Amino acid sequence: MLLRLLAVALSFCVSLSIRAESPHAATIESTLASDGDRIRQLAFDGDKKSYFASAKNASASDHFTFTLDKPLVVRSIQVLTGRPDGSQKLTAAALEISTDGERFEELATFRAGAAAGKPKDEKIRAVRIQLKKDLKHPLVVREIVLDADPALAVFKHPVEFTVDASDAPEMKEWAEKSARICERWYDRINDELKSPRFQPTRRVRMTIKKMKGVAYTSGTDIVGSAAFFKDHPDDFGAMIHETVHVVQSYRVPGNPGWLVEGVADYVRFFKYEPGKIGPLNPRIVRHDGSYRMSAAFLAYLTEKYDKELVRKLNKMMREGEYKKEVFQKLTGKPLDKLGEEWKATLKR
Ligand SMILES: [Zn+2]
Structure with a gap:
């Protein structure tokens, strides 16, 4: 010492x-605490079987946000939610993007647990799942798939x-x-x-x-x-x-x-x-x-x-x-x- x-x-x-x-060069944050080992980074580990799950049921104000240290050109974004058995898929939620990490705009809405879109903006700083109403179950995020240039390494x-x-x-x-x-x-x-x-x-x-x-x-x-x-x-x-x-x-x-x-x-x-x-x-x-x-x-x-x-x-x-x-x-x-x-x- x-x-x-x-x-x-x-x-x-x-x-x-x-x-x-x-x-x-990326951080994942959420208003929701993780359920044991179902941690946030599992939503960006290149494995669609592993997933983040919140400890408690999610509410309308909760979000799950993936932020890049530096803005990147992102050609497409796909987000998959719900457990591998098909339960707890997200419906009432928006997939949002931000060029500065502060102001977000909607890119797509979730249907049957998935949302995907192609950003028009040159460079993306953050991707966010924003809930729109209370869920009767935890938030479960299986994978965020980014087609970025340069490619971003998964965790x-x-x-x-x-x-x-x-x-x-x-x-x-x-x-x-x-x-x-x-x-x-x-x-x-x-x-x-x-x-x-x-x-x-x-x-x-x-x-x-x-x-x-x-x-x-x-x-x-x-x-x-x-x-x-x-x-x-x-x-x-x-x-x-x-x-x-x-x-x-x-x-x-x-x-x-x-x-x-x-x-x-x-x-x-x-x-x-x-x-x-x-x-x-x-x-x-x-x-x-x-x-x-x-x-x-x-x-x-x-x-x-x-x-x-x-x-x-x-x-x-x-x-x-x-x-x-x-x-x-x-x-x-x-x-x-x-x-x-x-x-x-x-x-x-
Ligand atoms: Zn030491």
């Missing part, structure tokens, strides 16, 4: 920051972050924004840490409460300090770091803490916010110094020895196969030697 605070104190070096393109690892800011209500808006960023980065994080047969969780809880420190993760629960994020409202990277812990999903003992934290900060500083890591002091730096130090060490090894190094280390830690000797296998050199070698590069 001390190291973590030290590292945060070093984060003044923001001028160099180049925000990497978010791989998923490969659908996820939903549920925010609890009851202990610090003034942080609710910040937490919701942070949650949407982490949702958008979930596919990318899973790609960086993929391993055979691993299925990441679909539900993550993000709690902001009054506590000391910055943030921590336990299983699929991320907890952040209200005071810290009030003082550091731009530090979404800290929540990306915690989201990496959720994806790491290391359930076995024996993984060294420095490497677990190093992988989390590697994804944060070398994928999410390259350039933001700040300077490392060559006099005190250690490869097993955790957080940023270990992240920079992993980046060095990745560049010099093995582009898949972090994926391989993650797989081993996830499956309980990690031993220090794997560094020798992966690079031909023992860990301590690699640490010295990396340190020497910093002194130049």
Whole structure:
């Protein structure tokens, strides 16, 4: 934790920051809470069998809105609703589009659960299902199909972050924004840490409460300090770091803490916010110094020895196969030697 605070104190070096393109430039929001694992992103996962379902019956004022970060040319839109058995199809509702994400116009109406249309406008920013009367059943959205140019990737690892800011209500808006960023980065994080047969969780809880420190993760629960994020409202990277812990999903003992934290900060500083890591002091730096130090060490090894190094280390830690000797296998050199070698590069 001390190291973590030290590292945060070093984060003044923001001028160099180049925000990497978010791989998923889309967000799905709704006035309706999801029913368990029937999360919103399942409406845009390329699979017509999986679907979003609301926990409660939908009412006339409810909506389900798909928003793009940047307007895109959309040639056609098709939306399918109702459960795969044919029940709970939508009828009294409009399929709406928006060029600015604020003002919507009707493109089509739902008939027998489906709506489709071709937008006339050049670029579309948002697509919305707007109900027109109360339903006697939940809203069920099976799939939104967009023919867009350029094509928009579907959510490969659908996820939903549920925010609890009851202990610090003034942080609710910040937490919701942070949650949407982490949702958008979930596919990318899973790609960086993929391993055979691993299925990441679909539900993550993000709690902001009054506590000391910055943030921590336990299983699929991320907890952040209200005071810290009030003082550091731009530090979404800290929540990306915690989201990496959720994806790491290391359930076995024996993984060294420095490497677990190093992988989390590697994804944060070398994928999410390259350039933001700040300077490392060559006099005190250690490869097993955790957080940023270990992240920079992993980046060095990745560049010099093995582009898949972090994926391989993650797989081993996830499956309980990690031993220090794997560094020798992966690079031909023992860990301590690699640490010295990396340190020497910093002194130049
Ligand atoms: Zn951590």
